[in-house]
Amino acid sequence: xxxxxxxxxxxxxxxxxxxxxxxxxxxxxxxxxxxxxxxxxxxxxxxxxxxxxxxxxxxxxxxxxxxxxxxxxxxxxxxxxxxxxxxxxxxxxxxxxxxxxxxxxxxxxxxxxxxxxxxxxxxxxxxxxxxxxxxxxxxxxxxxxxxxxxxxxxxxxxxxxxxxxxxxxxxxxxxxxxxxxxxxxxxxxxxxxxxxxxxxxxxxxxxxxxxxxxxxxxxxxxxxxxxxxxxxxxxxxxxxxxxxxxxxxxxxxxxxxxxxxxxxxxxxxxxxxxxxxxxxxxxxxxxxxxxxxxxxxxxxxxxxxxxxxxxxxxxxxxxxxxxxxxxxxxxxxxxxxxxxxxxxxxxxxxxxxxxxxxxxxxxxxxxxxxxxxxxxxxxxxxxxxxxxxxxxxxxxxxxxxxxxxxxxxxxxxxxxxxxxxxxxxxxxxxxxxxxxxxxxxxxxxxxxxxxxxxxxxxxxxxxxxxxxxxxxxxxxxxxxxxxxxxxxxxxxxxxxxxxxxxxxxxxxxxxxxxxxxxxxxxxxxxxxxxxxxxxxxxxxxxxxxxxxxxxxxxx
Numbered sequence: 001x002x003x004x005x006x007x008x009x010x011x012x013x014x015x016x017x018x019x020x021x022x023x024x025x026x027x028x029x030x031x032x033x034x035x036x037x038x039x040x041x042x043x044x045x046x047x048x049x050x051x052x053x054x055x056x057x058x059x060x061x062x063x064x065x066x067x068x069x070x071x072x073x074x075x076x077x078x079x080x081x082x083x084x085x086x087x088x089x090x091x092x093x094x095x096x097x098x099x100x101x102x103x104x105x106x107x108x109x110x111x112x113x114x115x116x117x118x119x120x121x122x123x124x125x126x127x128x129x130x131x132x133x134x135x136x137x138x139x140x141x142x143x144x145x146x147x148x149x150x151x152x153x154x155x156x157x158x159x160x161x162x163x164x165x166x167x168x169x170x171x172x173x174x175x176x177x178x179x180x181x182x183x184x185x186x187x188x189x190x191x192x193x194x195x196x197x198x199x200x201x202x203x204x205x206x207x208x209x210x211x212x213x214x215x216x217x218x219x220x221x222x223x224x225x226x227x228x229x230x231x232x233x234x235x236x237x238x239x240x241x242x243x244x245x246x247x248x249x250x251x252x253x254x255x256x257x258x259x260x261x262x263x264x265x266x267x268x269x270x271x272x273x274x275x276x277x278x279x280x281x282x283x284x285x286x287x288x289x290x291x292x293x294x295x296x297x298x299x300x301x302x303x304x305x306x307x308x309x310x311x312x313x314x315x316x317x318x319x320x321x322x323x324x325x326x327x328x329x330x331x332x333x334x335x336x337x338x339x340x341x342x343x344x345x346x347x348x349x350x351x352x353x354x355x356x357x358x359x360x361x362x363x364x365x366x367x368x369x370x371x372x373x374x375x376x377x378x379x380x381x382x383x384x385x386x387x388x389x390x391x392x393x394x395x396x397x398x399x400x401x402x403x404x405x406x407x408x409x410x411x412x413x414x415x416x417x418x419x420x421x422x423x424x425x426x427x428x429x430x431x432x433x434x435x436x437x438x439x440x441x442x443x444x445x446x447x448x449x450x451x452x453x454x455x456x457x458x459x460x461x462x463x464x465x466x467x468x469x470x471x472x473x474x475x476x477x478x479x480x481x482x483x484x485x486x487x488x489x490x491x492x493x494x495x496x497x498x499x500x501x502x503x504x505x506x507x508x509x510x511x512x513x514x515x516x517x518x519x520x521x522x523x524x525x526x527x528x529x530x531x532x533x534x535x536x537x538x539x540x541x542x543x544x545x546x547x548x549x550x551x552x553x554x555x
Contacts, residue, residue, distance in 0.1 A: 009039055009140070009220045013210055023050045024066050024079055026209040027134060033213060035074025039141045040220065042396060043389045045321065046074050046138040046201070049127035050209075051087060056113065063087035065128050069118035083120035085111045090128035094181055099174045101425050122426070125177035129184065131191055132205035134212040139201040139321045141396055142223035145403045147198040148320060148410055156196060159222045165192035169199040169413050171420065172322075194219055199322060199413050230406040273374050274484040276336075280370065281487035283338045284380055288366035291442030293387050293468065294487040298376035305398045306371055315371070318412025320400040324393050325422045327386070330415065332369035332394070341367050352419045361428055369394050382442045384468065438466025443490035446482050447471045458493050467491065 012033045018026065027050035034048070035041045047068040056062045065087045068074065072081035089111040093099060099107075101122070108120045121127075127135045146156060153166045160166070165183055170176045180195065194215065195203040202219060206212040273296070281294045308314065315332050319325045330348075333341045345365040353360045368390050370378035379394060381387035404410035412418070445467040449455045455471070462469050467490075470482040482489050 008224060009037060009142075009217055011214060011217050012036065013213055015210075018210075023052050023133065023209075024082065026050070027066065027082070028077060028079055030134065030136065030209045030213045031068065031074045031077050034136060034138055034216070035077065038392065038396070040138050041074050042139070042392060043327075044071065044073055045323065046136075047121040047123050047127070048074065048137065049082075049124075049135045051133050054084075054113075062113070064113065065090060065124070067120040067124040067127050070121050072118070081118065083108070083117045083124070084113050085120055085124060085128070086113065087128055090125055094125045094129055094174075094177045096174075101173055104174055105426065122173045123176070125174060126180055126203075129177060129181055130195075130203070130205050131184075132212070133207045134209045135203065135205045136212050136216050137201060137203045138216065138220075139323075140220045140223070141400055142220050142227060143196065143202045144199075144320050145227055145400045146223050146407065147196065147200065148400060148404045148412055149407045150409060150411055151407060159226050160196050160202075160219050161193045163193040164196055164219075165194070166196045167198065169197070169322075169417065171417075172200070201321070227403045227407070231403070274480075274487075277375055277378070278483055278488040280336055280338070280372075280375070280378065283336075284366050284370075285442070287338050287342050288364045290364075290382065291490065292366070292380050292382055293384065293442055293444070294378055294380050295387055295391060296375045296378045296487070297391075301398065302377045305402070306373060306376070311371070314401055314405065314410050317401075317410055318415070318418050320397045320412065322413065322418065322421045324397070325418050326427060327390055328368050328393055328397075330418045330422065332371050333367035334371050336370070336372055336375075338367065341365070348415070348419065352416065352423075356423065357425075360423060363422070382437075383466075438464075440491070441466035444468050444470065444482055444486040444488060445491040445493060446479050446489050447493045448479075455493075462491070462493070 018029055027048055031048045034046060040046070049065050049067040051063065051065045054062055054064055063086070064084050066082040066084050068077065069081050069083050085108060090108075093104065093107055093111075104125070105119060105122075108124055112120075123137065127137075146159070156166045157164055165187075167179065167183065170179045176197070184191065191205075194205075197203070202216065204212050204216040204219065206215065277294065277296050281292065284294065285291045305311070312334060315334070318330060319328060329345070342365040345367075346362070349362050353362075366380065368380045370380070372378060377391075377394065377398075379387055379391040381390050401410045440462065443466070445462045447455050447459050447462070447469060449471065459469050459471060468486060470486070470489075479489055479492070
């Protein structure tokens with residue numbers, strides 16, 4: 001494995017930049033500081049809060065805890081991203097002997113003083129219990145690394161402080177809040193300096209935002225120094241900032257549902273494995289039951305990770321952070337036997353599902369991470385946003401696994417706990433509600449433009465329907481680039497040429513998510529268009545009047 005020096009997480013606090021507004025403004029500021037570093041917070045992880053005193057509509061004073069709302073990104077959060085909840089009510093809820101998650105979320109909604117506010121984080125009760133104004137929680141890589149090992153609690157307290165509370169894994173939400181309440185009571189009112197949760201992350205707190213933040217960064221760096229010693233590196237050496245960037249490695253960033261010219265070609269695997277990648281994408285889509293996008297990349301870090309002697313065993317130990325299982329599945333596929341992964345994943349559901357309430361909905365069984373000797377690291381998602389999140393998470397996971405192995409061995413929680421998070425009742429509720437998905441989501445469209453024809457209406461319509469659009473003037477080059485970058489082509493639209501030219505002589509066109517190009521659209525110079533759909537895209541196009549109109553009107 002190529003050596004990476006220890007990450008020194010930078011203290012970004014700037015007294016001159018701190019908003020001099022109220023406590024919630026300060027919480028927004030400190031939240032953005034944490035969320036700006038992917039080594040501290042990654043893809044929606046972490047949560048923060050601040051306690052304030054306000055007056056309700058009757059003029060009576062009311063204590064509030066403003067908790068980061070579920071689904072909000074700490075790096076870009078605003079005041080509107082916090083739910084203002086009645087502090088006393090949350091503490092009453094935390095004292096209950098039991099509370100299921102669905103009821104708890106409803107109670108959190110009822111405890112809000114603003115009916116239009118978003119739903120608070122599942123950790124809201126814990127934020128309410130901690131007796132400090134500012135509470136900060138992250139899943140920082142270094143902390144997760146140390147707590148994903150068998151290092152004894154005593155050694156962890158050496159790093160995080162003798163007054164730190166080190167706890168074993170506990171299910172997030174009500175169970176964790178009750179555990180913290182018990183521990184606080186056992187300490188006789190003397191609060192800990194921090195809370196370290198195995199296989200989870202770090203909580204710090206203080207009455208001043210700066211103190212809570214700097215304690216958080218200081219403890220992360222103490223963990224980094226311990227990891228550096230385990231690797232035999234000089235403590236405090238700084239890895240370049242690009243190692244923290246989620247888009248590092250020169251990859252093209254594609255906004256969800258957006259259109260791009262070209263694709264992440266620089267992320268393609270070494271050598272000419274485009275046909276293999278396209279075939280894999282088609283098989284993954286069939287396993288999932290919907291089209292997916294893939295991204296393959298090779299570099300020294302990926303190659304060395306693939307060369308680990310215990311790769312099969314260590315990658316089956318679970319996700320680095322539990323909530324990542326919802327994005328990455330509990331383990332990656334090694335090699336390309338998608339069918340074997342599907343069978344094992346479905347067997348796992350059959351084994352655990354009987355222990356849950358009737359009506360548990362099985363998730364699709366397609367892997368989201370593939371580790372392959374030829375293709376390298378392959379990540380899978382319905383949209384570029386999903387693809388980016390899976391890629392970033394597994395890049396961080398590889399580093400966490402490597403460092404945890406240097407500390408005696410990587411250990412996540414058991415598969416039963418992973419299943420519990422993956423099939424969390426709140427996630428199941430999201431599945432039951434469903435959601436509006438764009439009809440061409442997960443599909444790749446190539447637009448070929450002949451002469452001076454205007455193809456922008458076609459590109460805009462395809463992108464609006466969710467397709468990833470690749471444009472080019474030279475047909476063979478554009479199609480080949482799309483196959484290499486995205487793992488296949490699903491739709492070809494040729495503007496300003498005769499219908500037959502779009503497919504002629506291009507063997508790569510047989511690689512779409514369902515095994516081949518689903519539709520070829522051509523428009524001649526006089527505006528006469530021919531639409532020839534087959535397969536699933538026929539229904540998708542029929543449901544998108546604007547897309548069909550744009551295709552038929554292009555000259």
